[in-house]
Amino acid sequence: MQSAVDFARSDMSPKIRRRAQRRVAPWIVAAAVSASLLALVPLAFIIWIAVQTGWETVSALVFRPRVGELLVNTGLLVLLAVPIAIALSVTLAWLTERSDLPGARLWAWLCVAPLAIPAFVHSYAWITIVPGLHGLWAGVLVSVIAYFPFLYLPVSAALRRLDPALEDAAAALGLGPWRVFWRVVLPQLRLAICGGSLLVGLHLLAEYGLYVFIRFDTFTTAIVDQFQSTFNGPAANMLAGVLVTCCFVLLGLEVLVRGEERYARVGSGAARHQQRVSLGRATLPSLLLFVLTTLLALGVPFVTIGRWLAAGGADVWRVDEIGLALGQTLFLSLAGALLATVAAMPMAWISIRAPGPLQRLLEGCNYIVGSLPGVVIALALVTITVRIALPLYQTLFTILVAYALMFLPRALVSLRASIAQAPVELERAASSLGRRPLNALWSTTIRLSAPGAAAGMALVALGIMNELTATQMLAPNGTRTLAMAFWSYSGEIDYASAAPYAFIMVAMSLPLTWLLYVQSKRMAGR
Amino acid sequence: MSFLELGNLHKHYGPVAALAGVDLNVASGSRTAIVGPSGCGKTTLLRLIAGFEAPDQGRIVLDGQVLANGGAAVPAHRRGIGVVAQDGALFPHLTISDNIGFGVRRDDDKRAERIVELAYIVGLDKAILKRRPHELSGGQQQRVALARAMAMKPRLMLLDEPFSALDTGLRASMRKAVAELLEAAGITTILVTHDQAEALSFASQVAVMRDGKFSQVGTPRELYLKPKDRMIAEFLGDAIILPASISGGFASSPLGRIAVDTSDSRDVARIMLRPEQIGLKRTSREGMSGTPDMLFGEVTESEFAGSTCTIAVRLLNNADPPDAAAIGGTPLILRKSGMDAPSVGEIVRLTVSGKAHVFA
Numbered sequence: 011m012q013s014a015v016d017f018a019r020s021d022m023s024p025k026i027r028r029r030a031q032r033r034v035a036p037w038i039v040a041a042a043v044s045a046s047l048l049a050l051v052p053l054a055f056i057i058w059i060a061v062q063t064g065w066e067t068v069s070a071l072v073f074r075p076r077v078g079e080l081l082v083n084t085g086l087l088v089l090l091a092v093p094i095a096i097a098l099s100v101t102l103a104w105l106t107e108r109s110d111l112p113g114a115r116l117w118a119w120l121c122v123a124p125l126a127i128p129a130f131v132h133s134y135a136w137i138t139i140v141p142g143l144h145g146l147w148a149g150v151l152v153s154v155i156a157y158f159p160f161l162y163l164p165v166s167a168a169l170r171r172l173d174p175a176l177e178d179a180a181a182a183l184g185l186g187p188w189r190v191f192w193r194v195v196l197p198q199l200r201l202a203i204c205g206g207s208l209l210v211g212l213h214l215l216a217e218y219g220l221y222v223f224i225r226f227d228t229f230t231t232a233i234v235d236q237f238q239s240t241f242n243g244p245a246a247n248m249l250a251g252v253l254v255t256c257c258f259v260l261l262g263l264e265v266l267v268r269g270e271e272r273y274a275r276v277g278s279g280a281a282r283h284q285q286r287v288s289l290g291r292a293t294l295p296s297l298l299l300f301v302l303t304t305l306l307a308l309g310v311p312f313v314t315i316g317r318w319l320a321a322g323g324a325d326v327w328r329v330d331e332i333g334l335a336l337g338q339t340l341f342l343s344l345a346g347a348l349l350a351t352v353a354a355m356p357m358a359w360i361s362i363r364a365p366g367p368l369q370r371l372l373e374g375c376n377y378i379v380g381s382l383p384g385v386v387i388a389l390a391l392v393t394i395t396v397r398i399a400l401p402l403y404q405t406l407f408t409i410l411v412a413y414a415l416m417f418l419p420r421a422l423v424s425l426r427a428s429i430a431q432a433p434v435e436l437e438r439a440a441s442s443l444g445r446r447p448l449n450a451l452w453s454t455t456i457r458l459s460a461p462g463a464a465a466g467m468a469l470v471a472l473g474i475m476n477e478l479t480a481t482q483m484l485a486p487n488g489t490r491t492l493a494m495a496f497w498s499y500s501g502e503i504d505y506a507s508a509a510p511y512a513f514i515m516v517a518m519s520l521p522l523t524w525l526l527y528v529q530s531k532r533m534a535g536r
Numbered sequence: 537m538s539f540l541e542l543g544n545l546h547k548h549y550g551p552v553a554a555l556a557g558v559d560l561n562v563a564s565g566s567r568t569a570i571v572g573p574s575g576c577g578k579t580t581l582l583r584l585i586a587g588f589e590a591p592d593q594g595r596i597v598l599d600g601q602v603l604a605n606g607g608a609a610v611p612a613h614r615r616g617i618g619v620v621a622q623d624g625a626l627f628p629h630l631t632i633s634d635n636i637g638f639g640v641r642r643d644d645d646k647r648a649e650r651i652v653e654l655a656y657i658v659g660l661d662k663a664i665l666k667r668r669p670h671e672l673s674g675g676q677q678q679r680v681a682l683a684r685a686m687a688m689k690p691r692l693m694l695l696d697e698p699f700s701a702l703d704t705g706l707r708a709s710m711r712k713a714v715a716e717l718l719e720a721a722g723i724t725t726i727l728v729t730h731d732q733a734e735a736l737s738f739a740s741q742v743a744v745m746r747d748g749k750f751s752q753v754g755t756p757r758e759l760y761l762k763p764k765d766r767m768i769a770e771f772l773g774d775a776i777i778l779p780a781s782i783s784g785g786f787a788s789s790p791l792g793r794i795a796v797d798t799s800d801s802r803d804v805a806r807i808m809l810r811p812e813q814i815g816l817k818r819t820s821r822e823g824m825s826g827t828p829d830m831l832f833g834e835v836t837e838s839e840f841a842g843s844t845c846t847i848a849v850r851l852l853n854n855a856d857p858p859d860a861a862a863i864g865g866t867p868l869i870l871r872k873s874g875m876d877a878p879s880v881g882e883i884v885r886l887t888v889s890g891k892a893h894v895f896a
Contacts, residue, residue, distance in 0.1 A: 175625035178588050179681075181612035182619040183639030184688055190613075193638075197629040285589075 039368075041356035046372040049379040049415055052390030056251050059393065063244050071248040076232075080249075084228045084256065086146055088214050091153040092207050098154065099161035099206065100199065102303065105296050107169040110286045112293070117300045121162045122527045124307040126519035128476035128493065129156040130219025131512045132307075134500055135314035137223045149226040155307045156220065157213050161206035163530045168202035169195075170531075174284045187287075201268060208264040208381075215256055216383030218479045219497065229253040230385050234479060237389065247393065250386045257381055315512050322506030331495070332510055339475055339491040345406075346413030347470040350421040351463055353414050358425035363434060373422070380419035387415050388480035409484040416480065417470040424469065424529075428462020429455060465525055472522040476515060539564035539724050540585075540692060545594035547580055554580040555591070556748035562724060562741070564599075567715060569727045569735035572745030573771070578728045581745070582694050585726065586619050587612035599691060618690030618723075622697045624681035626669035632680055633665040639688035654683040657717065675706045682714060686721065693718060695727040699734060711738055732772045736760060744768050761810070762797065762893050769808050769893075776809045776868060780892075787892060790851065792831050795891045807892040811870045816849070817885040818878055824852070831886045835878050836867055845877035846870070849884060 060068055071077075105111050106118040124132075133152050136143055172195065180190045218230045229249055236246040289296055319326070357376065361369045379387070391412050395403035402408050432455040440450035478493045485491070490498075492511045499508035538561035547555040554577045562568050570578045583589045585596060590609035595602065598617075603610045626635050637651045644650070655665060658679040669677060678698055685693060695714070699707045715738055718725045729735050735742050736756040743753040752764045763769040766777060780789035783801040787794050791814075796807060824832045837848035848867040868886075878884050 173625065175621050175623070176627060178583075178586070178612070179619060179621060179625040179684075180627075180638065181588065182586055182615075182617060183684065184613050184616070185639075186611075186613050194627060197627075200629070 038356045038359060042360050042369075042372055045353045045357060045418075046375040048411075049376050049418065051394070052382065052387050052415065053254070053379060055390045055394055056247065056254060056386070059244070059247050060251055063248070067244060068248060068251075071245055072252060077249070077252060080227060080229050080232050081252070081256075083146070083226065084215065087149050087153065087226075087228065088211050088260075090146070090150045091157075091214060092211055094150065095154045095158040095161050095210055096203055096207060098303070099158050099165050100196075100203070101299070102158075103162055103166035103169055104195075105289075105300070107166050108284065108287055109289050109296070110293075111289060111296055111300075117304075118166065119524075119527055120300070120304050120308065121166075122159050122523055122530075123520070124156065125159045125526065126523040127156070127308075127311050127516050128219070128478075128512075128519075129153075129213070129217050130223065130478060130493075130497070131315075131515065132156040132311055133220040133223035134496075134505070134508065134512065135311040138314045138318070138505060139310060144225040146226065148224040149221055149228075152220055152224065153210075153214055153217075157210045158307075160209040160213065161203065163526070164202035164206045165199055167530045168199050170284075172198055172284070204264050204268040208260060211260045212257060212381050212383075215253060215260070216385065216479075218385060223500075229256065230383055230479070233385050233389065234483075237385075237392075237483065246389060250389050253383060254386055257383070258378075261378065261381060311512075311516070315509050315516070318506045318509035319513060322509060326507050326510050328507075332514070335490050335492050335495045335511065336514060338489060339493070342409065342413070342481075342485075342489075342491060343471040343474040346410050346417070346474045347421070347467040349410050350414040350417045350470045351425065351467050354418050354421040354425050354466075355463075358422055358429055361426055362429045376418050376422060379415055380417070382416075384412075384416055384477060384480035385483070387412055388483040392483055404484060404486050406486055409481065409486070409489075412480050412484050413470075413474050413477070416477070417473045420469050420473060421466045424462050424466025425459065428459035428466075431462070432458035465529060468522050468525055472519055475518060538562060539566075539599055540726075541595070541597040542581075542585070543595040543597070545581070545584060545596070546592045547577075547584060547589070548592055553748050555584070558594070558745075558748070558750060560743060560750065560753065562726065565719075565722050565724055566741060567718070567725045567727065567739045568741045568743065569729060569739035570743045570745055571729055571732055571735035571771075574730055576745045577748040578730075578745050579696060580748075582619075582696050582726070582728050585692075586617055586694055587615045616688065616691050618685030618688065618693040620678070620681045620685050620693070620695045620698045623701055624669075624677040624698075626677055626680055626684075628669050630669075631665065632660075632667050632669065632672070635669065635680055636665075636683045636687055638684055650687065654687055657686070657721075658683040659713065674701050674703075675710055678702065678710060682717075686723070690723060693723045693725045695725065697729050698727075700729070700731065707734070708737075736772065744771065763808070765895060766806070766808075769895075774811050774869070774871065776811055776814070778807050778809070778892075780805055780807045780894075782807070782894060787894070789892075791886065791888055792829070794888050796894050797891045798894045800894070802894075806895045808895065809888065809892050811868075813888055813890050813892075814868065814870055815887040815889060816870070816872065816878060817887065819883050819885050821883055823885070824883065833868070833884055833886055835880050835882045835884060838877060838880050840874060840877075843874050844871050845874040847872060847877055849886070851886075852883070 063071075102117075102121050106114045106121065111117065129152075132155060136148070136152055176194050176198075177190050180194045181187075185193065215228070216230060217228075218234055221228050221231050229252060233246050233249045233253065236243070236249060240246065354376075357369070357372055361373060391408055392403070395408055434455075436454040436458070437450050440454050441447065445453060475491075476493055478497055481489070481491055481494060482497070485494075492515050496508045496511035496515070499505075499511070540560070540562040542558055542560040545555050545558040546553070556577075558577075558581055560568075570581065572578050580589070584591050584604065587603065587610060590607055591604055593606055594604070595606075596604040596609075598615070601610075603615060626632075627638065630638070632655075633651050636654055637647050640647045640650060651665065652662060655662060660676065660679050660683065664672065664676065669680070672680065678701075681698070698714070699710055702710060711734060727735070727738055729738075736759070739756060741753065742756050742759050743750045744759065745751070746767070752759060752768055754762075759768065760772050763772060766775075769775040769777070778789045778791060780787035780794075781803045782788075782796055782798070782805050785796060785799050787796045787805070787807050789807060791809075794807070794809070819832070824830075832852045833849040834852055835847050836850050839846045847870055849870060850867045
């Protein structure tokens with residue numbers, strides 16, 4: 011279907027194609043452009059402040075031992091955690107997708123489930139069990155455990171999609187199983203590994219709570235410290251500038267490593283069903299690997315939360331306080347998700363119906379801003395509101411804008427995929443059957459893309475629910491979300507009182523994680 | 537002395553028997569085509585020979601070496617058997633040059649030289665070597681796949697419907713080119729296809745497969761003119777099947793007295809003619825009178841399709857068949873040259889050339 015549409019498009023003369031593009035209503039283009047411009051504001055502000063501060067102050071703030079120390083810390087963290095996460099995810103994904111591992115489906119779901127646990131809750135669980143845990147290796151351990159599913163998901167989806175005929179061809183050309191894996195399977199996973207690694211790397215740069223628990227300093231923790239001591243002084247802003255540069259380095263690296271190659275299968279016809287490799291004597295060690303991973307990534311947090319809940323008894327369930335936090339969290343999550351989805355809609359529509367250079371540029375802007383750490387966006391919005399529009403400082407409006415900026419890419423990805431499933435031919439058919447344009451759009455594209463949009467909203471809501479840094483910096487006075495309440499209790503070392511909040515966050519995230527898992531399966535065509 | 541021997545191969549997928557006892561002998565340097573409707577098990581057979589799967593039961597012997605015996609099987613990468621898959625299965629992450637050289641050791645001094653040579657042999661331009669698979673047309677991709685498989689000098693080449701993704705015109709020329717190329721290289725070849733014309737024109741030995749078994753194995757001519765049963769006859773081409781009684785090398789049938797390929801005598805038999813054995817000559821109603829031993833018909837339908845024209849002829853008289861009612865009003869469907877095909881309503885005289893085949 012898709013290829014037929016592409017073919018039809020490529021067959022059109024340039025003139026017709028231009029007309030087809032011009033069919034996009036100007037207000038949609040205007041909406042998409044303004045959403046992207048708004049997204050660029052935080053970035054522009056960081057640059058503007060750097061320029062305003064003057065080179066001497068900037069260099070004094072940036073080129074000092076403290077920054078070097080943070081750079082080494084953050085760099086080592088990424089350089090150690092990402093390769094370990096890659097090795098772990100590829101192994102787990104191969105075992106669940108391509109071997110006859112007993113209970114593969116259950117293990118696959120258990121490999122995604124750690125995403126339901128906010129990273130700082132992972133850290134809280136570990137610090138409870140091993141109070142002395144701190145430093146680089148602790149950071150690497152907890153980071154890998156908290157974030158490896160971001161690699162596992164795309165890698166397992168890519169493995170499922172691989173055409174087994176390629177592996178057969180390599181075997182027929184005289185390659186043994188291991189060499190087939192290295193020379194044929196692994197290169198085809200490159201895109202998935204690159205994308206997943208980028209995601210993990212960006213999360214490592216952006217994470218705050220996780221590293222505070224284990225007393226490991228990264229740029230993000232340093233920026234928050236700086237913000238708490240000197241508010242939005244130039245020092246915090248300059249650190250943010252360096253952090254943004256780190257993000258850009260990661261983005262650039264990913265583009266470089268990913269390359270221009272195409273990895274889709276060449277040729278037509280349905281791919282043959284993949285055969286599962288018999289593990290034989292390796293079954294037991296493989297199962298042990300899964301048991302160990304599940305114990306570390308799910309067992310530790312669940313046991314810890316359970317233990318604190320048991321220790322705290324009924325006293326820690328302060329119903330009015332928890333109810334209020336839950337209500338505020340749900341409100342912020344839903345409102346933020348709605349705003350992000352609405353803001354993403356024009357862009358998603360243009361990128362499917364009228365792709366072109368403008369759309370690619372706009373989309374690029376949004377992805378870059380979406381990859382910025384929450385602390386950077388929050389700091390920029392604090393600076394902007396305080397300097398330019400003080401009445402907006404710490405208002406509902408500002409925090410929702412921050413959420414929309416941070417999570418727009420999540421909404422965009424889901425929306426795009428779902429709009430792509432509603433071919434424009436259906437819209438045209440509805441028009442030819444006498445529906446007015448808006449009515450035709452409503453009864454075809456919007457109806458068909460609604461489930462995908464809802465899934466995207468759910469994922470944005472999940473992100474907002476577990477967001478801590480930006481919420482702390484931007485939310486109106488008196489706001490106390492689940493994450494904030496958890497954070498303040500655990501900051502006072504009242505781990506028992508923090509446990510109910512952790513429990514609720516995990517319980518509400520689990521169904522959404524299931525959604526993520528199902529979506530990744532569907533994207534792989536099963 | 538056969539080069540490849542398959543003995544009583546069985547393969548089950550759950551309760552479904554994909555192969556139910558396959559035997560085949562392939563001579564060295566020959567070309568064999570395995571043909572059958574989709575789902576008959578031919579691709580499974582190819583996968584067993586290639587070593588991608590192991591048979592449940594049976595033997596595969598190549599050039600005196602046992603490749604599979606019951607469940608024990610030599611893995612694919614130690615067999616030295618080349619495979620060209622339906623869509624080429626080129627590695628999308630490698631250039632054409634690296635695709636062709638995939639099976640050649642990388643420390644081989646002559647690797648680059650060999651790649652160029654292979655590209656030349658399969659008729660690929662040298663400039664293409666730096667490109668990626670998706671930049672090539674379907675026919676070029678197939679050539680690359682063939683060169684890649686030939687690079688490791690296989691003892692046996694397996695072609696799994698390699699031409700089915702190509703356009704009609706390209707398909708015929710590719711088939712001819714591949715046949716000549718493999719012949720020149722002296723590589724024994726097995727082709728799997730569901731296209732009977734492809735099987736008949738490509739191979740020196742054709743095996744018709746149905747329900748996991750070979751129903752007939754022989755030369756293309758033998759299979760086409762002397763199929764074992766009606767299903768094979770109709771699978772390999774259009775067939776006219778008539779009731780007849782035979783004696784003394786002749787059959788008396790609704791089409792009159794026809795020479796047959798057996799000297800048996802039988803009162804009730806079925807004979808088969810290929811439509812191209814029936815000739816038509818234009819005449820008129822007046823021309824019919826006074827010639828009782830000649831056969832006439834009227835053209836009732838005509839469908840023009842360019843080079844050919846399919847016409848339906850209803851018999852106007854018949855020479856006293858054993859059970860004329862069986863054929864009665866059913867018209868004969870014939871495919872004639874589009875140039876001078878008779879049109880609807882015309883009267884034609886029918887003649888039969890060659891011998892009819894009698895089903896056992």
